[in-house]
Amino acid sequence: MSGELNYHLVVESLLFASDIPLPLSKLKAVLDELSVEEIKSIIQELNQKYRENNHSFAIREIAEGYQMYTLPEYSPYIDQLYTLRRAQRLSQAGLETLAVIAYRQPVVKSVVDHIRGVDSGGVLHTLLERKLITILGREEGVGHPLIYGTTPEFLVYFGLKDLKDLPKIEELEALLQTREKERTAAFSSGEVGENINDSNLQGSLTTKLPPEGIEENL
Amino acid sequence: MIFPLEIEQQIEKKVPFPVKLDIFEGPLDLLLYLIKKNEIDIYDIPIALITRQYLEYIQLMQKLDLDLASEFILMASNLIRIKIKLLLPRDENEEPEEDPREELIVALLEYRKYKEAAQTLQRREEEEKVFYPRSDFSFIESKDRVEFLREANLFDLLVAFKKVLDNQPKVTSHTINFQKVDLEERIQYILDFLADKDKISFEELFADNPVRLILVVTFMAILELIRIREIRIMQRGHFSRIFIYRNKKG
Numbered sequence: 082m083s084g085e086l087n088y089h090l091v092v093e094s095l096l097f098a099s100d101i102p103l104p105l106s107k108l109k110a111v112l113d114e115l116s117v118e119e120i121k122s123i124i125q126e127l128n129q130k131y132r133e134n135n136h137s138f139a140i141r142e143i144a145e146g147y148q149m150y151t152l153p154e155y156s157p158y159i160d161q162l163y164t165l166r167r168a169q170r171l172s173q174a175g176l177e178t179l180a181v182i183a184y185r186q187p188v189v190k191s192v193v194d195h196i197r198g199v200d201s202g203g204v205l206h207t208l209l210e211r212k213l214i215t216i217l218g219r220e221e222g223v224g225h226p227l228i229y230g231t232t233p234e235f236l237v238y239f240g241l242k243d244l245k246d247l248p249k250i251e252e253l254e255a256l257l258q259t260r261e262k263e264r265t266a267a268f269s270s271g272e273v274g275e276n277i278n279d280s281n282l283q284g285s286l287t288t289k290l291p292p293e294g295i296e297e298n299l
Numbered sequence: 300m301i302f303p304l305e306i307e308q309q310i311e312k313k314v315p316f317p318v319k320l321d322i323f324e325g326p327l328d329l330l331l332y333l334i335k336k337n338e339i340d341i342y343d344i345p346i347a348l349i350t351r352q353y354l355e356y357i358q359l360m361q362k363l364d365l366d367l368a369s370e371f372i373l374m375a376s377n378l379i380r381i382k383i384k385l386l387l388p389r390d391e392n393e394e395p396e397e398d399p400r401e402e403l404i405v406a407l408l409e410y411r412k413y414k415e416a417a418q419t420l421q422r423r424e425e426e427e428k429v430f431y432p433r434s435d436f437s438f439i440e441s442k443d444r445v446e447f448l449r450e451a452n453l454f455d456l457l458v459a460f461k462k463v464l465d466n467q468p469k470v471t472s473h474t475i476n477f478q479k480v481d482l483e484e485r486i487q488y489i490l491d492f493l494a495d496k497d498k499i500s501f502e503e504l505f506a507d508n509p510v511r512l513i514l515v516v517t518f519m520a521i522l523e524l525i526r527i528r529e530i531r532i533m534q535r536g537h538f539s540r541i542f543i544y545r546n547k548k549g
Contacts, residue, residue, distance in 0.1 A: 097433065100432070138433075148432050149433035150432050153430060156428070156429040156430070156431065170450075173417065173452060174324055176421050177324060177414060177417040180413045180414075180416035180417040180419075180420055181413050183416070184413070196409055196410055196413055197324070197325055197327065198328075199370045200370065238427065239424060247419075248419050250412060253412055253416055
């Protein structure tokens with residue numbers, strides 16, 4: 082260690098000095114002589130060292146970067162440092178709007194309004210203010226509507242590594258369908274409902290669902 | 300949920316400002332709620348039943364002078380249109396038309412998917428609160444003391460209030476006496492109630508007086524107190540008991 086550069090400590094110092102998630106590209110820019118793979122394994126080894134020595138923090142992969150975070154078990158104590166209560170958690174409207182934007186981005190307001198069945202103007206404004214979404218540009222065509230997308234702050238806020246870290250929308254759909262089946266199976270069929278139409282309705286509907294997969298927009 | 304006209308007029312007079320709440324999400328949300336409540340198959344919605352209940356809720360919201368988004372009214376007319384279409388006799392020789400409910404069902408399924416995604420985000424939001432990054436993030440602050448409770452929304456409140464009203468003894472004959480009720484007085488009543496307590500249950504507030512008008516104004520007082528952030532309403536989950544907490548300042 083004498084004279085020779087200890088890359089582990091350099092990476093540690095970079096992460097220690099940063100108050101935002103550091104992307105690998107930034108670390109690589111500073112430590113040009115190392116490969117991305119080497120930097121990644123250094124981070125892993127640092128985490129292992131922290132675990133073995135019972136440190137109160139670890140490096141997390143978040144928002145397409147790396148940042149030091151305290152471990153969950155210390156949150157009851159740190160909570161007391163931050164006595165000012167955060168104004169609010171996100172409202173249901175905010176969460177819904179974010180969900181639509183996260184899965185459908187880049188997306189314009191009319192799509193968000195259509196899916197939610199309600200005007201989202203006010204919510205979009207709040208989300209922009211909180212920097213959870215951003216304006217990506219304007220769409221060509223009538224009125225040149227604004228195009229929205231999520232921000233790195235969105236990833237940080239929800240503790241996501243990247244957008245792929247979001248649960249797949251098909252998984253959610255499958256979950257909902259199983260739940261639906263369980264529910265309808267539990268209640269004897271035909272009890273409710275007007276049954277005015279064929280039983281094919283269910284089949285025809287699933288095929289008519291909008292074909293555009295959400296993941297391809299990510 | 301129909302009030303006699305006089306009472307309606309009184310309510311109008313007694314409420315100088317409309318109560319605004321932005322915690323309900325829109326017509327699709329209300330419909331999903333009704334579908335769940337009635338344990339209905341989403342692919343085979345009994346339109347007559349749902350339309351009736353939907354209109355009941357709309358009326359209740361209007362009575363309470365809630366800021367009702369125009370989309371709610373639009374959906375109401377949409378539901379009625381579907382209902383009429385279903386009632387119209389069909390020509391045997393005609394091509395079998397598509398189910399008039401189909402468009403609605405597609406919209407509901409699509410919305411439900413994102414609502415589920417929103418819930419996932421909410422869980423993550425909650426889970427993330429135990430992590431503190433190396434530096435201060437302005438949006439991370441101390442957790443609520445009542446962490447196992449969640450904020451009740453307008454639907455939860457309406458459900459609880461409906462229960463209060465439904466549980467009132469049926470009055471078959473009544474003497475009309477014009478009792479003076481005003482919103483400020485009911486607000487003070489609630490704050491007094493909360494003065495030496497940590498929390499009170501929603502029902503407690505309605506226990507003292509069976510007069511419908513007073514119940515309604517008390518309910519509006521609750522909404523107003525939420526709006527000005529004097530109180531918080533919390534519950535463990537949908538349909539469970541609602542508790543009212545005084546919002547601690549500072």
